[in-house]
Amino acid sequence: MTKEKTQKKQILETLSVLQWVLCFLFLGIACTVLIVYLMFTSLWPLAALYFVWLVFDWHTPERGGRRLNIVKNWKAWDHFRDYFPVKLVKTAELNPKQNYILGCHPHGIMSFGAYSCFSTESSGFAELFPGIRSRLAVLAGLFKIPLMRDYIMGAGVYPVSKASLQHLLSRSGKGNAVVIVIGGAAESLASSPGVNRAVVKSRKGFVRLALQFGADLVPVYSFGENELFEQVIFSEGSFGRQLQDWIKKIMGFGPCLFVGERFGIMPYRRPVTIVVGSPIAVPQLITPTKEEVDHYHTLYMEGLSKLFQEHKVSCGLSESHKLEII
Secondary structure: OOOOOOHHHHHHHHHHHHHHHHHHHHHHHHHHHHHHHHOOOOOHHHHHHHHHHHHHHOOHHHHOOOOOHHHHOOOHHHHHHHHOOEEEEEOOOOOOOOOEEEEEEOOOOOOHHHHHHHOOOOOOHHHHOOOOEEEEEEOHHHHHOOOHHHHHHHOOEEEOOHHHHHHHHHOOOOOEEEEEOOOHHHHHOOOOOOOOEEOOOOOOHHHHHHHHHOOEEEEEEEEOHHHOOEEOOOOOOOHHHHHHHHHHHHHOOOOOOEEOEOOOOEOOOOOEEEEEOOOEOOOOOOOOOHHHHHHHHHHHHHHHHHHHHHHOOOOOOOOOOOOEEO
16 A cells, blocks of 8 residues: 555544444443333343343453453554554563553543554554553443343443442453543543543542552653644633533533534544553552552653653643643
8 A cells, every 4th residue: 555545544533433432432332222212122031031131241341351352453543553643652661571561641532542452452552561461441331231231241341330340450461451532521621623632630549559559650652642623621710611510520521512524523633642651660558548549640740741851842742831730
């Protein structure tokens, strides 16, 4: 293939991203409607059997999940990566005899970069970090949705619940890199081109968890993630923002009013570069004190700020850009 993408290649890239966007936006609703519909048709025994099986399988997501390598290595993810494109950058070695918690910022609207780099092999994580297994943790509520839970488990994501994270850090051996998009819904609501903001000052649970299991902390920044969509940003105190905050409190995610290219839901074709920083050594302290948590939390924020400063120019930003940590 020449340097210019062929029309076929562009179509494949668009379709691979479109299917992921549609899953992100509508799969939960579609699965719920489907299972309810089946209960009122002649196929109701299938729905009944699924619910019986679900009772026995309910805790599987928090016990290591059910990752399918065929999904992880799906050729469509290569086209997904090339659409933007997404690039993974390594700055330091990770020891396969150690576990890690990777804090990824910013969330963006749909965390395309984090998914591409840490839940698929399209960006070459296993090759860059031999012996390390990436474990992307997402909103735990998604694993309570019938059918959808099975699809996303196969795609290699895990709930970001306490039980799930403890299992990954204590019962899955060494060499685990648990990836948490720390800022979550709060960061997604601030996502907009030109914005470089990390919501982390009040987020200390991941640091406490790292101390309890002796997992080193690794800051990660996704340059370009906020450039993929335009978003309507409601001012603090406005009705729109109050509604977003209320839904975020109840549902765990913030509904964003965004627009991209093609159909309005497709992200812009802009590069995303995920830079994995240097690990911050963390001792194992079963019951860490507030002072100990605060100390390593400060080290993490300093590491994140340093990572941003060192790589912003090479990732397309100017020297004047600053990272706002709130």
